[in-house]
Amino acid sequence: MRDIWVFIEQDSGVVEESSLEVLTKAREIADARGYLVTGVLLGRGVRGIAGGLGRYGAHRVIVVEHPILESYLGEPYASVMGDLIGERNPDYFLASATRNGRDLAGRLAVRFRTGLQAHVVNLDIAEDGSLVGHVPGFGGNIVAVVRNVRGRPQMATVALGVFRPREAWGEAEVEVVEAKLDPSKLRARRVEVVRRGYVDLSKSRRVVVGGMGTGGDLTLVRELAKIIQADVGVSRPLSDIGVAPKDIYIGSTGVSLNADLAVIVGVSGAPHFVSGIRNVRTVISINKDPEAPIAEYSDYFAVGDLFEIIPKLIEKLRRGV
Template sequence: MNERENGGQAGGSVAVLVDHLDGTVRPTALELLTLARGLGREVHAVWVGDRAPAAELAAHGADVVHEVEVSGADARLTASVVDALQAVLAAGVVGLVLVPSTFEGREVAARLAVRTGAGVVTGVSGVAVEDGCWTARKTVLAGGWDTACAVTGPLAVVAVAPHAVQALARDGAAEPVVVRRTAEASAAARAVTVVSRTRRPASERPPLAEAEVVVVGGRGVEGDFSGVEELADVLGGAVGATRVATDEGWIGHEAQVGQTGVTISPRLYVGLGVSGAVHHKGGMAASATVVAVNNDPDAPVFEFADYGIVGDLTEVLPALTAELRRRRG
């Protein structure tokens, strides 16, 4: 009996879904490859489409690059991405699949699990082999608990939070083996017809879910996000908001951070006028460093902030932005 057949054994290679847009690899994919190569297993990078940047993927950890063309449906549908992953899994050598813990990535993970019977863990900060099982670590209950989730079946699908690992290229990586595959679109993929696509307005700010720095405005900004945006631009970060701010129409709902919005895990989170309600904390609890500014010294946000400033936002925010701009020259 091999390891894939023996339930509970963390056997096989690691497959990484390489998320990309117009041929450009997203930063989260390079983080996943870095994580995968540290697990000591052969790493298979799965690229949906052709012309994969094999050298870049190999530098970050890929031993084998699979270019998978999906015929019969739009290749960007999550169902089509699952078809591509299944084409790679059919060889029976993969025991762990890593995907980004984004809206699309979590949907891919769920669809793949339904089709294969795999165990799924999302919002993960790390993966290791413990007691013979692939074990994923994550925070739950609004960051109140650290958990270790062991997948006891033969296949684990793990969605890793952005910035859980720093993407690092290695020198002298060998040329990867490039395998070209064709996957027939499933009924789920064929059932969808894409009639048009509208590109989001261009922005120099990073995507909210992937940003290393996020500046969030809450009720305390009283409808004025200009200072939030200015600080975010000085720090090279993204702009987020609490549910109250989006419900009031001060900013679009796509900026909402929380359990019912976008889940983020930046290296730096700055909350401006954010109370720190539990539903908001649930979407940002994985932040590495939390800075809060609020005029209420009893605001819940100060219970989990690394650095807190009690003060008037109209005074603190301009001073903070000006000082950071001065230090950055």
């Protein structure tokens, strides 16, 4: 039976929710094709959470425990996962496109000389068994349908927030495998863990997004967000120039929003950006250019200077009118 492996990312025993998104999607594909879904969980003291992953779609979970695996580190994770793949030879390997997932998948694809579909926004397995991913390409103007033609396992990283995790199945069978790790051979070790605590915007209900039109000053964006109890996101160039962290930029190479409301200010609406707002229920945008492409993707479009409109909006919201 064909086997779809899903990397279950965790940090100190807390599972990354986007891994569950991938797990559920993998199970939906597996059910349609009669395949098996295996979650692979690397960590320290994590076997207690393995069985519960079955509820999100895993038929079985392979657990590897070692103190070094407590949080993600590229070298030991790729070594352990690579050895497991080498021994068991799964047909498919999927990871969520978090930084760690992308790092791991890239390392493994090189080791196994196999194709890796990066950041797919949709995923399926064709009748002939080839993994088929949808990858936004050419500036987002097209969605390229990509198929693996050679190499095993067939691999993909899955964009965050495009699939929803479902608790629809029973407990998974758990197999604990001994870690074959020689710490003395590792070239990097964890010195300190710094947690920045940014919110996962793919889960936010309300988001205010600032673009280059803000001139890199997010004061008003943050103020508006606070009043309407929203989280703050940006377009990618603001991350690129260091105004905002990479974790909070929206778009095909960033986060896909699933919010009820997004207020988008000073963003032109380039294809790469708008692919991250397709699942937003209500989009309100402010732009001084009446021809800005974002208008086409907005339910409400205000033409004007954000530095004039937002303060008035904030004042009205404060007064409750």
